[in-house]
Amino acid sequence: MxxxxxxxxxxxxxxxxxxxxxxxxxxxxxxxxxxxxxxxxxxxxxxxxxxxxxxxxxxxxxxxxxxxxxxxxxxxxxxxxxxxxxxxxxxxxxxxxxxxxxxxxxxxxxxxxxxxxxxKYQVGFNRRFDHNFSKVREYVKEGKIGDPHIIKVTSRDPEPPSAEYARVSGGMFLDMTIHDFDMVRYLSGSEVTEVYTNAAVLVDPAIGEAGDVDTALITLKFKNGAIGIIDNSRRAAYGYDQRVEVFGSKGGVTVSNDAPTSAVLSTAEGVFSDKPKYFFLERYKDSFVEELKQFFDAIKNDTPTPVEGIDGLKPVIIAIAAKKSYEEGRPVRIEE
Amino acid sequence: MxxxxxxxxxxxxxxxxxxxxxxxxxxxxxxxxxxxxxxxxxxxxxxxxxxxxxxxxxxxxxxxxxxxxxxxxxxxxxxxxxxxxxxxxxxxxxxxxxxxxxxxxxxxxxxxxxxxxxxKYQVGFNRRFDHNFSKVREYVKEGKIGDPHIIKVTSRDPEPPSAEYARVSGGMFLDMTIHDFDMVRYLSGSEVTEVYTNAAVLVDPAIGEAGDVDTALITLKFKNGAIGIIDNSRRAAYGYDQRVEVFGSKGGVTVSNDAPTSAVLSTAEGVFSDKPKYFFLERYKDSFVEELKQFFDAIKNDTPTPVEGIDGLKPVIIAIAAKKSYEEGRPVRIEE
Amino acid sequence: MxxxxxxxxxxxxxxxxxxxxxxxxxxxxxxxxxxxxxxxxxxxxxxxxxxxxxxxxxxxxxxxxxxxxxxxxxxxxxxxxxxxxxxxxxxxxxxxxxxxxxxxxxxxxxxxxxxxxxxKYQVGFNRRFDHNFSKVREYVKEGKIGDPHIIKVTSRDPEPPSAEYARVSGGMFLDMTIHDFDMVRYLSGSEVTEVYTNAAVLVDPAIGEAGDVDTALITLKFKNGAIGIIDNSRRAAYGYDQRVEVFGSKGGVTVSNDAPTSAVLSTAEGVFSDKPKYFFLERYKDSFVEELKQFFDAIKNDTPTPVEGIDGLKPVIIAIAAKKSYEEGRPVRIEE
Amino acid sequence: MxxxxxxxxxxxxxxxxxxxxxxxxxxxxxxxxxxxxxxxxxxxxxxxxxxxxxxxxxxxxxxxxxxxxxxxxxxxxxxxxxxxxxxxxxxxxxxxxxxxxxxxxxxxxxxxxxxxxxxKYQVGFNRRFDHNFSKVREYVKEGKIGDPHIIKVTSRDPEPPSAEYARVSGGMFLDMTIHDFDMVRYLSGSEVTEVYTNAAVLVDPAIGEAGDVDTALITLKFKNGAIGIIDNSRRAAYGYDQRVEVFGSKGGVTVSNDAPTSAVLSTAEGVFSDKPKYFFLERYKDSFVEELKQFFDAIKNDTPTPVEGIDGLKPVIIAIAAKKSYEEGRPVRIEE
The missing domain is CATH 3.40.50.720 (NAD(P)-binding Rossmann-like Domain)
Structure with a gap:
């Protein structure tokens, strides 16, 4: 342009x-x-x-x-x-x-x-542009871990939403886990073919009364043969917990949480370090800039955007399947 | 005595x-x-x-x-x-x-x-006596993480067994994951009520031909409401991978792998540290002594052993259910 | 204002x-x-x-x-x-x-x-405003480590300057270590009373020919009784190395280097993680914003700036003493 | 034999x-x-x-x-x-x-x-046989960090000795730092040529009254051009602190303290991990076995012991020089 x-x-x-x-x-x-x-x-x-x-x-x-x-x-x-x-x-x-x-x-x-x-059309899955997660993707893409075998995503919020919000938001899978469904597609470089949801209401009974869950383990099968697991909680007492691991035939790569500082205090009481960055705006600060940079670049160079329409559609399909799996207590296939 | x-x-x-x-x-x-x-x-x-x-x-x-x-x-x-x-x-x-x-x-x-x-009867689940895992149990028991919500076990071997061994060993769930089934009971302080197995043959096709799997994600439900996930591989290229995490209402506790040394080498090429201890005899060396110590103490003081008959029975029940879940592609309930 | x-x-x-x-x-x-x-x-x-x-x-x-x-x-x-x-x-x-x-x-x-x-007058010692170092200062000020006993600063550049620059820059102590002299004053909350310099030319002989050094250990005495050590190199092969430790009667606090990502890659070859952020503009990015914020706040609220004129003077005095100590091979007192 | x-x-x-x-x-x-x-x-x-x-x-x-x-x-x-x-x-x-x-x-x-x-004659400097320190020596010997430039040893005890003991033990340099003088020779592969001691009484005034010090920074020059620093304290509130770093032309290697477990507890209050192993018998347990193994091997194979008579002599010479440096407030040369 x-x-x-x-x-x-x-x-x-x-x-x-x-x-x-x-x-x-x-x-x-x-x-x-x-x-x-x-x-x-x-x-x-x-x-x-x-x-x-x-x-x-x-x-x-x-x-x-x-x-x-x-x-x-x-x-x-x-x-x-x-x-x-x-x-x-x-x-x-x-x-x-x-x-x-x-x-x-x-x-x-x-x-x-x-x-x-x-x-051009780009969907705001900003976590793909995070320094940690994009490095994992880079290692996977370069073949450093060989063929992906197991994809793991830990994604826990610092505070649950109100039950009122839970009622209108479409539920945890569409509102919160949707980021993780995008992440497993991004990290694996493959499509989800089956979902099984093991979920519970453990954080706030009012969320359960609103028809939603607040804690979940979602196992996945991928087209490339890999298997995956997402673990979610609406409330991690220590803050925002955002970690991933990709394990494959040649090894594995993990990323841990970002903390405000690297300070480690050692006293007679023990060894203390910082809690993870607490809030998503703080944790993902730079990723919001990077997603726009790549969007603008795609416009300027007339190249595909890094998160296209299909990338907006697929996570919703998986989220709906995850919900169905939870409701019916069985694995649910996803048609291509 | x-x-x-x-x-x-x-x-x-x-x-x-x-x-x-x-x-x-x-x-x-x-x-x-x-x-x-x-x-x-x-x-x-x-x-x-x-x-x-x-x-x-x-x-x-x-x-x-x-x-x-x-x-x-x-x-x-x-x-x-x-x-x-x-x-x-x-x-x-x-x-x-x-x-x-x-x-x-x-x-x-x-x-x-x-x-x-x-x-007296004690079953040789030595990992319960490992310094790392027993510390996690201690934190959980003391209520440091509140009510357990999510139990996670990563258990990956450095090398797959021969296909021949896979054929006669009862399969991965009875041979290898059985330690992890014991571990989740130990860490959660609760019983498994349901199992769903998402497994694959990704390491060695010969293992598949022998009727077994070599990679698995097993999700669990516990009587106390918690949910759990075990991830297994018969081959981690970097060595023996043995980690756990228990997450609950007040926080979480994790343990990572033990390495031979804490040496970190930083050069123009990058930052390098030791791979985990490679072999189970090296990794769990002290736990084999500790399990005997507690067995002998139970005899001397006429107290219950720390891993009684029921603790030998339950993991086999779960392993059989996990196998059935894999074969039938559905969650399997475990009766009390 | x-x-x-x-x-x-x-x-x-x-x-x-x-x-x-x-x-x-x-x-x-x-x-x-x-x-x-x-x-x-x-x-x-x-x-x-x-x-x-x-x-x-x-x-x-x-x-x-x-x-x-x-x-x-x-x-x-x-x-x-x-x-x-x-x-x-x-x-x-x-x-x-x-x-x-x-x-x-x-x-x-x-x-x-x-x-x-x-x-108002503020000197651009931006490192005081770094998230890591300001956290250390906070812990020290709050008494978390008790009375400071030992102050340690590791400060190594990724690349040496040209010998030409070394010739005109006033030498390593005035050009590079001056930041560390500021840092020890900041962290200890005290003044330096004596300096002994143990230095060498190990990185580039041309720096030595230009009359300067490129590697140094500088020990310090502080008015409050603490002792300190700065270690410098003009060239760390792995990048910019910026760490501090304050040790005291109740414990110690350390900070380590910031890396671009937390990715850890484990393969048969070993366990690899990121090198530290390489360049000072990248490493200290946020500190340059924070020092201006506090400068502008001092103007608006008519309060003292956080790095006043005396804080610009003292490090130069220490640097000159460090140089003299090196030249004369003996500890040099600093008069108040 | x-x-x-x-x-x-x-x-x-x-x-x-x-x-x-x-x-x-x-x-x-x-x-x-x-x-x-x-x-x-x-x-x-x-x-x-x-x-x-x-x-x-x-x-x-x-x-x-x-x-x-x-x-x-x-x-x-x-x-x-x-x-x-x-x-x-x-x-x-x-x-x-x-x-x-x-x-x-x-x-x-x-x-x-x-x-x-x-x-055969072997002196009991067991720390050379520690898994961490011997790995550092191995990296240095293999040339992984290039020519050594800076040798750093942190060595702090969990508890000070009685003043009575301080009086009869020959003082901190001969009693405690002597291990560190051995360590810098071992790690650098070179001999100490000059010592400067910056020491203080900060832990216990009674130690000072007994004519000894309890906190010290000792800078060293080595025959191969490297420089070094040992920091000592008779009392680290968090336990036994035993770390080293060797920095050279191609990079650096560090080792950190060993802890009883790798457990990390994260709660609303913060992130907590284990203190270092507290006592030298626990920390250096395996090294005491390894030093005997190598001693017996030297006898059996009629080869030199790994810590010969000269290795028992040199640290005493350095310790005496360190004491003299402290008493006279100046660097002290060590003749070959």
Missing amino acids: DKKIVLGIIGAGRIGKLHAENVINNFVDVKVKAIADVYADNIKDWAANLGIENVYSDYHDILNDSEINTVLICSSTNTHSPISIEAANAGKHIFCEKPIDYDLDRIAAALDAVKKAGV | DKKIVLGIIGAGRIGKLHAENVINNFVDVKVKAIADVYADNIKDWAANLGIENVYSDYHDILNDSEINTVLICSSTNTHSPISIEAANAGKHIFCEKPIDYDLDRIAAALDAVKKAGV | DKKIVLGIIGAGRIGKLHAENVINNFVDVKVKAIADVYADNIKDWAANLGIENVYSDYHDILNDSEINTVLICSSTNTHSPISIEAANAGKHIFCEKPIDYDLDRIAAALDAVKKAGV | DKKIVLGIIGAGRIGKLHAENVINNFVDVKVKAIADVYADNIKDWAANLGIENVYSDYHDILNDSEINTVLICSSTNTHSPISIEAANAGKHIFCEKPIDYDLDRIAAALDAVKKAGV
Whole structure:
């Protein structure tokens, strides 16, 4: 693309604001022309401070601006797929927060529109751009561990959501584990063919009453013959726990949690070190910048984005299968 | 017991010899009076060197010696249960190598004989006495991690057995994973109620042709509500991989592999450290001494042994269920 | 200060540019109004891209701008003290890169001017603001390790400077170890009273021919009774090595190097992990932002800066003593 | 030597008993024929239990026994050199606990007697046989770190001795640091040519009143150009601290402390791991067996012992120089 990237951001909640600040602070050659939010008044000062000139309450003002060639969709989940369609139809390149939708047909419709429009589409699975996880992928890709045999993901949140949120979020598999379903595809370089879910309500009974689970072990089979396991908890008392391991014919690679400091204090009472970084915004800070960098690069060089539409669809399919497996107490096959 | 412990050792293969040397080098108040092996000639020099006076080819010579009050059964697996019965009938305290048997009825018969005779019985699950794993159990027991939610065991061998051995050994679950089934019972302090096995042949096709698997993920449900996962491989290129993690309501505890040294070499090429201790005899060296110490203490103080008959039975039940789960592709319930 | 901070940056070499970008990307309420560099033409495009309106070749244009109330002095070392004096006389708050000067009288003159003008003055010892080292200081200050007994600093560069640079830079102690002299004062919370230097030329003979050393062990005595050791090398083959340890009556605290990732690769060849972050700009990235944050806070709240004039003076005094100790082969006292 | 090694042990304090048990439990082809201690009555039961037939109160009974061809000298320090002379004159191979003597002339006399008698002589610097330190030496010897530039030893005891002991032990440098002086020779593969001591009394004023120090930094120069630093404390609150680092032209190698277990407990309060092994007998357990193994091998194969007389002499020379440096406040040269 010869033209400069001119950006419109749709949705100015926590993640929309984060992206806006990341673009402005890191990409001097990308212009954030406008931001839209239904509560436009609330963000006017923030936007002015950042030098964003246009604040709209209706995102159509962004779609209708012909100078804007790229949009970031950061609005509420249920709007991701319809806005994706509208933006594609308006010829904009699209970065869409995960998940595209909870409904497979609606995802298909969105991806169809994108395909027809020929625009770039990237889904916001930021963890692929994390320094630790991308290094694991690199080792796997280079063949350092040989053929992958066992993929392991530990993914535990520091605090459970409210039961109210659990009720409306689509459940743990679609809301939280979806990142891990993306991660196992990324790390294994293969597709999931079967899921078995062993889950429980151990953190908060109210989550169970809302029809959801808060603790799970999900075993997976992959097309390349590997097997995998994801372990989830909605609450790790010590903070955000994000580790992976890929084991294969020539060896294995592991990554551990990032801590704020490497300080180790040794006293008569014992040896103490820092807890992991507590919050996802702190832990994955740099990955949010890196995913945008690679998105902008894909636009500029007219190359595929690193997380395409199919990568937005597959984790939702796996999540739905994981839920079904839990409900029916049996392994569930995933058709290709 | 007021009397001194006088020991007869039945079977002088690798493990029988190891126990003999450990007793002689560590327990001055325990006398090894005799050792029996079908190939008695082969061990005469070794026994003489150690100061063991009597070497028999028929273990009945040990059972018939009324001065001998305690036996270690280290003979081939298929003889464990019948010799247990004979030894119990002869009124000897018994330390029996794992597994007691592959057949549940034969195990029941052995445990029945032990119960009737009122002798001590300990099964050789030595890993419970490992410094790392016993520390994890201690933390769990003290409530340091709160209620257990997720139990994780990684157990990978450095080298696969021959396909021939795979054919006669009862399969990976009964031969190798049985230690891990014991470990999850030990760490969780609870019983397994359901098993689902996700397994594959990825290391050696010959193992598959022999009807066995070499790579597995086994998910478990426990009576206390916890869930668990064992991951196995018959071949870790970097050596013997033995790690566990228990995660609960108040936190988690992990142990990593022991290495020969803590040396870290940093050069322009990278940062290098030692591979884990390669072989189980090296890795679990001290645990073999500790299990005997606690066995002898149980005899002397007339207290329960730390790994009783039921602890020998339960892992076999779980292993059989794991095999069935793999064969039928579904979770299998374990009745209490 | 009620007024907004309006900044002029003097010197647009590597560090001047870094500070400019850090201010613009992190402090929305601080305005970078102008930047001056003798090669002004070279930086015009860069400055325009960042939105800096004024680019001067003569820094007096900054000092003469009454709207500018704060300057960052990032010019060549020999200009630090004279420009500090001019800026103080012009009533600007001053952030000055280290060292203030190599000449104690010139430093005294600069600090005198600052004192008379009553402006804020902060010296660019950025390592104090590093997450690891500031945590160590925090533990020491809180009394977690009791009274400090032994202070240890390991500080090794990835690559030696050219012999030419070694000739003009004032030597290793004034150029490189000066950061460590600052660090031991910071960590110990005390003043150095005696120095003994054990140094050698082991990395590059040309450095020795230029009259400098490239490897050193410097032992220190502190006013509070503690003793300390700095070890330096101009070349660590594995990269930038920056570790500290403080040991005291109640225990000790250590920090290790930061690595790009936590990935650990285990294969038949061994266990491999990442080398430390290689370059100081990468390793100390966040500390450069944090030192400015605390400088701006000191201005806004009219509180002392965290690295005052005396903190710029003392390390130079110690460096000169270290050099003398090396030359005379004996411990050298430092008068208060 | 064709004959079997027949051993007499002189002195049955803590270390003499340890060696006796190690020989009996680990070397079936070595016979412990007799043990001598001035308080022979106190050890009779212990010796009987171990199967040692002869217990003498006069060590001459050992020297006069012509069947005994090897002695371990474990008596009090002041008797090491005279008994070495007597044992050499009696034609016995000698393993002598460190130090040989505090007096250089008496050491020379002992080594002279050994030389004339042509017997094997090994000094009990057991740390050379530690798994960690011997690995470091191996890396250095293989050239993995290139030419050694900086040798670092951290050696801190868990508890200070009584002031009374400090008064009679020859002082910290001869009693404690002597192990570290041996270690730097071993690791560097070179000789110390200059010492500078920076020491203090920070742990216990009574130690100072007894004329000794309890905290020290000792810098060293080596014949091969390397420089070194030993840091000592008589009291590390967290236990026994034994680490080394060798840094060179191609990289560096470090070893850290051994801990009882690898358990890491993570809770809301923080991340906790084990303190180092607390006591030297626990920490260096295996090294005491290994040093005897290599001593017996040297006898059997008629090869040089791994720690010869000169290795017993040199650390005493360095210790005396370190003391002098502290007393005179200046670096002290060591003549070859």
